[in-house]
Amino acid sequence: MTDAIARARAVRLALFDVDGVLTDGRLYYGPDGEAMKVFGILDGHGLKMLAQSGVATGLLSGRRSEAAATRARELGMRHVILGAEDKLAHFERLRAELGLEASQCAFVGDDLPDAPVLARCGLAVAVSNAVPEVKAICHLVTQAGGGSGAVREFCEFVMRAQGTLDAAAGRHGAAGPR
Secondary structure, rough: HHHHHHHHHHOOOEEOOOOOOOOOOOEEEOOOOOOOOOHHHHHHHHHHHHHOOOEEEEEEEOOHHHHHHHHHHHHHOOEEEOOOOHHHHHHHHHHHHOOHHHEEEEEOOHHHHHHHHHHOOOOEEOOOOHHHHHOOOOOOOOOOOOOHHHHHHHHHHHHHHHHHHHHHHOOOOOOOOO
């Protein structure tokens, strides 16, 4: 855990897979075939607080999804990569564009397509219901599952490590330890 805290202190960019991380991984299809996803409000607020604390946020997903794009816009995420077949190539390109070292980047994932980025970034995080192979290569595994508070847990972990959580909570009238 001490290593994960030290790694979290360096994070300047946090990227998230969508299905299974920001959602519970299930897809709902309407009568016209449109895919619907469910996103957690607490996760969303955690992402907003993390961004306000100075950590850039974004999505890095293999699936194209208008629902995910809409949610990213609502949250003010500047870095949104959807439909990425080679997540590592997109990760490397983005971090280079931002002038960041891999050690300054975190990625939260849950499945095998996330493994190359998790193996490369500075803080690799798996949600609790991730596949065992992903959990094995991560610095941190959340207690909460994807779509059930894992993202909020991650955001608060990073803010706590960087000493910004109390200020973020205080902006919303909720000061004190969490």
